[in-house]
Amino acid sequence: ASDAASPFALKTLSLILIGLE
Known part of the structure; x- marks a missing residue:
């Protein structure tokens, strides 16, 4: 989840x- 949230954020x-x- 974090991996996807980082670039998205x-x-x-x-x-x-x-x-x-």
């Missing part, structure tokens, strides 16, 4: 950061 955070900009 990073991608999600990236999309959020882009959205904030």
